[in-house]
Amino acid sequence: MTFKVTRDPSSVHWCHCSMCRRATGAASAVLVWVSRSGVDWEGVPARYRSSNVAERGFCERCGTPLFLDYERSAELAMMVGAFDNPRMLRPTHHYGVESMLPWDERHDVLPRQETDLGDPMLQGLVPTPPRAPR
Template sequence: MELNGGCLCGRIRFNVTSEPRVHYCHCDMCRRATGSAFAVLAWVPSPDLTWIDATPAYRRSSPIAQRGFCPACGSPLSLAYDVSPGEIALHVGTFDDPARLEPRYNYGSGQRLGWVCCGVDLPHRETEERW
């Protein structure tokens, strides 16, 4: 499998060579970082991700994680937890063909907004972090 994607302005492109593990994330941190009701994240082993032409800028989004973004257009691109350096999440909306990446579970379900109804039939996993 090979998947490609990039930021809104096209400055940063990426290539992924493995099947991502995709989920909805309802945690406070993802909501604030994306400016949306939830994030849809595609997790891949770090060695299976190649940044093309340019690499993201990074900022610490919490005491446990950092996020990558395009410094030119501001597109959020990635999430990486300090305790899991071998994997990285990419925002599904940044893939060229996001329709191929269907979420399989929910994360942070206890923080789901009451009016969010997508994925309610999928398995749920909790988080203890709140930001």
């Protein structure tokens, strides 16, 4: 499974939402937003539904998380860790900071934004209730 991005990203940012935490197994994710038509795939990514408004794509062979696909978006949010050379893909802000883990202290000066539930892309989102520790 390989891909090539043929267009410049519209945005690169940290996401601190619980869905990205679960999808990546990390405290946050860096999302690279690109036009769907700007991604050329060699192979077909596997998918699963991560919420009532989005699917996640991953490599079926190795399990690498590849993208977040909102049904109402013209773009895919590619996972920065899936890129062969992500050095130039610098985040410009933090998103979903209301879900940021309390110990995840970022000492950068990037702008911070709460989740915008008014965004048409998130219309109809049913928030996932927090899970109890096991």
